[in-house]
Amino acid sequence: MIDAVVNKERFVGQPLARIEDPALLTGRGRFLDDLDPLPGTLVAAIVRSPHAHARIRGVDLERARAHPGVAAVIGPEEVLTALRPFPLSLRAPMPYYPTGTDKVRFVGEPVAVVVATDRYTAEDAAELVHVDYELLPAVVDTKLAMKPDAPRLHDTANSNIASDRVFNFGEVDAALERAAHVVTEEYSFPRYSSTPMECFSVIAEWRDEADGPRVTAYANFHGPFSMVPVLTGALGISPAQLRLIVPQDIGGSFGIKAGIYPYIALLAVASRHAGRPVRWTEDRIEHLLASSAGSDRIMRFTAAVDAQGCVQALDVDFMENVGAYLRPPEPATLYRCFGNITGAYRIDTVRLRSRAVVTNKAPTGLNRGFGGQQLYFGLERLMDKVAHTVGLDPLELRRRNLIPSGSFPYATPTGGIYDSGDYEKALAMLVESSGYRALRAEQAAARGRGELVGSGIAVIVEPSATNIGYVGLATPQEERKIGREKSGSTEHVRVTVDPYGVVSVLLGTVPQGQGHATVARQVVADQLGLPLEMVVPKVDMDTSTTPWTVTSGSYSSRFSPLLTSAIVEATERIAQTIKVAAAVLLSADPAELELAGGNVRVATAPERSVKFRHAAGLVHWDPGSLPDGVNAALYAEAAFTPPEATAPSRTDQVNSSLCYGFVAELVQVRIDPETYEICIEKVNAIHDAGTVLNPLLIEGQVHGAMTHGLGGALYEEMAYTDAGQPTSTFMDYLVPTSAETGFPLVAERLVTPSPVTRLGAKGSGEGSSMSFPVAIANAVADALSGYGVEITSLPLHGNVIDALLSTRADNKRNEQPCP
């Protein structure tokens, strides 16, 4: 293990300020709505369904078409004529188009698009579109939707269950029979989002050329670029006929904007009818109604536990509410954590049932934590219940079940290969930093005085650098075609050196505020021994010029583990050429040279040196002086391709991520005995994401992920009425603000470098968004432990606690009184 001391000689590991910030903080960011790349662009407004479920009997577009300033209006007919259904991630007879065609299936589903000179005019005309709806009964509840007689969303399917798979790893039933304790509980995780500051934004242009159509699109899309073939599949064109350009600045996403591509298809069709490029900027109501959200999931967890409190087997049943359509990459949320379904624990025997259910809610998708917040809510609530059942402190229970130090790389029963870690040490650090034993004693005393105080722990494994192969698991093994497997976790970079030795790094990583350019500059400067000023990162994604594959994109914290590895590979080749050139100038052997301080020098005789830029200059100006057979290539592209990311096995195991970090968190809460307001009194956190590239940025990720988790735990919920009417404004969808995030936080770090990435870095963008919701729930449950209530869902706030305590009081009047 490398110790965490910062090496002052290197930029990596230092808290360098973000080079992105000056422009962003002075209003000079260049977001898509600031750009006008295609002259003559018109503006669209979208007509959306007010109903959760209805048959479209007819659509009258004529009055809208006649409105002054309107260029085109398209509806279901135009969409059906121009598009095919989006290819789905698995075979299911549930065709998905960017608008409702036969029916509408959720409130906010697009039905028509009005293209006009400006947004006001477009919205005026949108009011003139008349849709004749025949209302149908709606179903939003997952379990109700699974019933055979439930309202059927897709007439062509014989149930609302889009996918149902069972995976067996070992003899779960036998373990349950043998167990000293069988602990079981059902949990329900709510649907929430990330509500990025910038909403969706698209410009699309359709042109018919002699050899076929061309679509140019600008969008604040950030991958996965596996959605590009999904998009072109619907458009009926090849990826080569599409040019997708992502602006340099994206105002946040946290996964949500992966769901933008149906709008690219829709606006391309609108542009075809308008004969001009068309822009659509999503507004906040549209965003809350119909963009994307994390899925809500019902989970039943059962553990076979021995007398010592060690979990011998786990039986898991997931029922995922994916909304009205299986919008790709869904049902990926169900499988993203497949390889780490047993979390931080040494559990060898697992059974998993995964069902994806369609309901009359908006489609789901990526959301920071992607499957992790759901999984760990169940698993970590269950571990508390196991502790309670066997009479152990929750921390001691976890300690007994942890994967021991020294057992990494560690193979999980489901195929995960945990690359590195030291969970026992991290937990010991948590005990130390929180003063755990004294804290528990204080809390017991306070509870004795009638105070509602408690603490909650979560220990989780944070997957990063997704192996997209896991998506294949949704398809049964016998239907997965041999020779058509999917896998991969590749990331690309292009590095070039100009005649003055200035190095540019082309980043196709489509960041949304993470600071990729800052870190890329640090890594390149280190690799080439250059001062920071000589490295110029350029964020640019244009599918016609930037190197990409279907795995490209900014998701699952891919930048730190993958892109930096690609930089190392590309710069190694650049360094080689530079050394050869310097060797000419120094009359030395390239093998004895090193790059440092902007120079190329003889390692054993540093006074023999030339400037890096002179070596670069030689390659540009005087390549004839290079030794025979040496190419004058001062550009290098690398596609880092980790061999650990392979397709699912025939026995359905998959290493669903390349890297696995670790988070241990302890949250202390106090609940007001009268108003039941929840106050977070303190948080202790230990994170291990391998090598730290930039501590400032990683700290920001921890804060951000916690705030996101805080939202899910205490504030945010995309709630629907039984009739399918959703939360649609920020009056009801409560996002935590800076005023809610002022809790005292002590965050510490353990570093166990990853052996599978070039710098030892893992991803760190999601951890606390997976652990914080359940850590808070565990703390609230602990504070209320004397009152016989079960916390099995979120969000938690005074009103919820009041309802829990009063139901309990109704049920068991003879127990301890409510406060």
Added chain:
Amino acid sequence: MKAAPFAYVRPTRLGDVVAELVRADEDGGGKVIAGGQSLVPVLAMRLGRPSTLVDITDVDELKQVDLIDGSLRVGAAVRQRRVERDFRGVVPLLSQALPWVGHREIRSRGTVCGSLAHADPAAEMPAVASCLGATLEVTGPGGARRIAAEKFFSGAMTTCLGPTEVVTAVRIPLPRQGDGFGFAELARRHGDFAVAGVAVRVRTRGGTVEEAAVTAFGVSDRPRYRDLRDELQGAVERAGVDAIGIARELGDAVTAMADQIVTTAGDSHGSSQYRRRVLRALATRELVHAYQSSLEPPR
């Protein structure tokens, strides 16, 4: 989220404001716009479609704040933030309540009178006006009139204001010797409208409670006022000055009040049962607090 078409006028004289409202009334209906913090979202969501917006913020006579006849008189174009900053402590209850109105950015534009005219049942300003017995000054085509705050609010987002009338100012009585105040609310986040809140004014003379005005908000279709003088006096007689004792003795009275006045159906932020619980807790705390501060010598 773009407003439907409307006309916009910005008169500089009060007479013209009324004239514009009268003209607009014949033509689909006008609306006064002051700070726009409540009206603009309504327009953007096309939940309201006035034909004309009459902006009152350029009318000089509406920009005044005066101390007059024992009241603080706040003109209709005066922003909440100005009162908060420049008249801190002049009306203590107002000063306690203003920081709870949205966020500072909102208060830099929103007006005190606009908040009253908007009459959100969970808003702070109407509750303060009700608790202190404020008076609204109103002008319309028939001339000027004054309306007591208690009479002004007639339901959720509705007042007794006519379509061509404009609020010109609110007069809020200054504190007197022996006054103590309390203000509290519970919202899920800082700056949100209240799940339940309470404004309290207690007046004592020689330790005897003369008035105990309680206005609850967020719990009904309008601010709800009660005088708990007898109940507070009784609690003080039984418990002495001990805060915990008074709170305990107030329990039944406050519970009964909460049961009576919490009439909202409730929502995901608070059921009516939960709002009763919150109101009970806040009203008790603030009555005790106001009583105790009424006993302190004036500063």
